Amino acid sequence: MTASYDVxxxxxxxxxxxxxxxxxxxxxxxxxxGAMMLIDDQRAGHLYSRMxxxxxxxxxxxxxxxxxxxxxxxxxxxxxxxxxxxxxxxFLHDIRAQGVHFDPTPLTGGPGxxxxxxxxxPDGQRTMCTCLGAASLLTPADVDPEIVRNAAIVYLEGYLxxxxxxxxxxxxxxxxxxxxxxxxxxxxxxxxxVERHRPALLAFIDSEIDIVFAxxxxxxxxxxxxxxxxxxxxxxxxxxxxCVTRGDRGSVIYTDGAAEFVPAAPARQVLDTTGAGDQxxxxxxxxxARGLAPATCGRLGSLAAAEVIDHYGPRPQTSLKSLATxxxxx
Amino acid sequence: MTASYDVxxxxxxxxxxxxxxxxxxxxxxxxxxGAMMLIDDQRAGHLYSRMxxxxxxxxxxxxxxxxxxxxxxxxxxxxxxxxxxxxxxxFLHDIRAQGVHFDPTPLTGGPGxxxxxxxxxPDGQRTMCTCLGAASLLTPADVDPEIVRNAAIVYLEGYLxxxxxxxxxxxxxxxxxxxxxxxxxxxxxxxxxVERHRPALLAFIDSEIDIVFAxxxxxxxxxxxxxxxxxxxxxxxxxxxxCVTRGDRGSVIYTDGAAEFVPAAPARQVLDTTGAGDQxxxxxxxxxARGLAPATCGRLGSLAAAEVIDHYGPRPQTSLKSLATxxxxx
Numbered sequence: 047m048t049a050s051y052d053v054x055x056x057x058x059x060x061x062x063x064x065x066x067x068x069x070x071x072x073x074x075x076x077x078x079x080g081a082m083m084l085i086d087d088q089r090a091g092h093l094y095s096r097m098x099x100x101x102x103x104x105x106x107x108x109x110x111x112x113x114x115x116x117x118x119x120x121x122x123x124x125x126x127x128x129x130x131x132x133x134x135x136x137f138l139h140d141i142r143a144q145g146v147h148f149d150p151t152p153l154t155g156g157p158g159x160x161x162x163x164x165x166x167x168p169d170g171q172r173t174m175c176t177c178l179g180a181a182s183l184l185t186p187a188d189v190d191p192e193i194v195r196n197a198a199i200v201y202l203e204g205y206l207x208x209x210x211x212x213x214x215x216x217x218x219x220x221x222x223x224x225x226x227x228x229x230x231x232x233x234x235x236x237x238x239x240v241e242r243h244r245p246a247l248l249a250f251i252d253s254e255i256d257i258v259f260a261x262x263x264x265x266x267x268x269x270x271x272x273x274x275x276x277x278x279x280x281x282x283x284x285x286x287x288x289c290v291t292r293g294d295r296g297s298v299i300y301t302d303g304a305a306e307f308v309p310a311a312p313a314r315q316v317l318d319t320t321g322a323g324d325q326x327x328x329x330x331x332x333x334x335a336r337g338l339a340p341a342t343c344g345r346l347g348s349l350a351a352a353e354v355i356d357h358y359g360p361r362p363q364t365s366l367k368s369l370a371t372x373x374x375x376x
Numbered sequence: 377m378t379a380s381y382d383v384x385x386x387x388x389x390x391x392x393x394x395x396x397x398x399x400x401x402x403x404x405x406x407x408x409x410g411a412m413m414l415i416d417d418q419r420a421g422h423l424y425s426r427m428x429x430x431x432x433x434x435x436x437x438x439x440x441x442x443x444x445x446x447x448x449x450x451x452x453x454x455x456x457x458x459x460x461x462x463x464x465x466x467f468l469h470d471i472r473a474q475g476v477h478f479d480p481t482p483l484t485g486g487p488g489x490x491x492x493x494x495x496x497x498p499d500g501q502r503t504m505c506t507c508l509g510a511a512s513l514l515t516p517a518d519v520d521p522e523i524v525r526n527a528a529i530v531y532l533e534g535y536l537x538x539x540x541x542x543x544x545x546x547x548x549x550x551x552x553x554x555x556x557x558x559x560x561x562x563x564x565x566x567x568x569x570v571e572r573h574r575p576a577l578l579a580f581i582d583s584e585i586d587i588v589f590a591x592x593x594x595x596x597x598x599x600x601x602x603x604x605x606x607x608x609x610x611x612x613x614x615x616x617x618x619c620v621t622r623g624d625r626g627s628v629i630y631t632d633g634a635a636e637f638v639p640a641a642p643a644r645q646v647l648d649t650t651g652a653g654d655q656x657x658x659x660x661x662x663x664x665a666r667g668l669a670p671a672t673c674g675r676l677g678s679l680a681a682a683e684v685i686d687h688y689g690p691r692p693q694t695s696l697k698s699l700a701t702x703x704x705x706x
Contacts, residue, residue, distance in 0.1 A: 099443070099470035101689055102432035132462045140429035359431055363396070
């Protein structure tokens with residue numbers, strides 16, 4: 047059966063609060079640069095009171111990715127949990143305005159929509175503190191089988207390995223996708239997520255996953271080695287497609303073990319790296335869903351990542367379809 | 377008595393929702409390009425559902441101006457009305473994080489914090505639809521005499537001529553400032569505001585105002601002429617200091633009738649003109665409060681305006697103090 051969607055993603059529905067910060071602020075607040083930390087409401091209130099003036103923008107790793115797929119001209123759907131509040135309305139509006147299908151049952155009477163406090167240091171690196179709120183209450187009931195069954199690739203966000211119910215939602219999505227003969231992709235999301243769930247992640251990859259996205263810190267954490275090549279080879283041996291990113295040194299896409307080295311695309315400036323990995327995944331999966339060669343998929347990923355790092359905010363502000371067409375990639 | 381603040385501003389406390397739009401969208405939605413329209417909750421809901429994905433950022437004309445004054449290294453205070461809700465917290469956080477004094481009594485049980493839907497067309501022009509909410513319920517009780525009395529310049533936002541109670545709050549602020557021997561500044565804000573309140577604005581200027589800010593459309597509307605020079609001269613004859621802006625053609629500052637022509641400062645790019653006039657006022661008033669010459673005040677205004685038009689969002693993202701120091705202005 048032809049897929050109605052190129053990509054359907056399951057992720058934490060999060061609104062970002064993005065503000066500039068100095069390195070000494072990270073030290074004072076005991077924040078690990080470049081990482082994502084989970085924080086509770088009280089800590090979020092404290093941290094927000096000390097952050098600089100910011101902007102609010104819809105985020106969430108997988109949400110950013112499907113927005114990128116749509117910007118490339120792809121058909122995308124999203125599964126996640128928002129609350130019936132102001133931030134939830136913002137999230138819903140923005141993802142639909144990008145052309146992504148999202149039809150949630152908002153949470154009432156519980157915590158508010160998830161938010162992520164992002165401090166961007168002058169080197170463009172983002173340090174993220176996430177108060178999950180409603181996002182962490184995603185349950186298997188939120189996974190619409192019709193959506194999953196009709197997507198060429200189902201994309202799962204590693205951050206959702208933290209809440210129990212969400213992990214069950216993952217399992218449900220994976221089972222439906224498998225039964226429908228679809229591809230299942232997973233992003234490892236964060237090195238600390240990998241540390242927290244290493245055995246479960248490896249078992250999940252072995253049993254369910256066709257495509258894995260990981261950056262250098264995540265893949266080396268997964269295989270507990272400091273050597274990138276060793277870690278990447280170990281991952282490549284376990285899945286059909288392994289996409290490993292290395293920041294401005296580009297990425298490697300392994301297909302049945304064969305490596306394709308992909309250069310990073312030049313960015314006008316590096317202002318805020320928030321969403322770079324998410325957009326890379328968008329470009330690669332759009333290409334894979336359309337049956338393009340790995341080298342082209344990788345270049346689409348690099349192009350999408352370069353667009354998002356030259357401005358604040360985790361989603362494309364320019365049509366990726368136009369950029370990819372100009373570059374002769376689609 | 378020495379002033380504790382360079383500028384204290386009274387304005388509509390508004391959070392902006394900023395999104396890109398095409399010109400035909402403005403036509404479809406019957407929006408007058410470059411203007412500010414007041415809309416009710418229902419219309420705001422309709423319009424938001426049709427807008428592109430956006431970012432949320434604290435705004436409000438006078439709020440932007442005091443943020444600019446603080447960014448220049450000045451001491452600033454703000455008076456405005458927010459609600460006890462999520463957007464209100466965003467507004468409060470951002471203006472305090474910029475170093476501005478703001479100690480409001482948030483509204484409970486009434487409308488939410490004001491918001492402004494801003495559609496930015498490819499030419500960088502912003503078209504604004506404002507749902508005032510709590511902002512329009514500013515009353516004289518919200519004007520803290522201690523703040524007004526201790527500010528070298530009290531700055532009043534013309535948009536507040538629309539709600540009755542807010543106009544009374546203006547009158548109170550003006551009376552306190554006058555009694556304390558402070559300067560009183562007014563921005564005309566918008567040509568349609570001028571059309572709605574022309575006689576009252578002229579009477580208010582004659583009786584209370586020392587410094588007026590106006591752009592070309594506003595000053596010509598005030599004197600019902602199409603000739604800029606005629607309108608500017610008429611304004612200059614009525615107030616001590618008249619600052620009239622002409623977009624990329626710079627501005628003219630009249631001091632006791634003597635004209636000082638000020639060039640616009642070059643911007644890296646024109647992405648979003650939202651807040652350009654607000655930042656111009658910030659630069660000029662910072663200079664006036666510090667006793668700088670009109671030419672220098674004007675150049676500070678141009679420099680602040682140039683910073684804000686090269687990015688989305690109505691407030692400075694770079695330290696204006698650093699930029700002004702580099703330019704040798706302070």
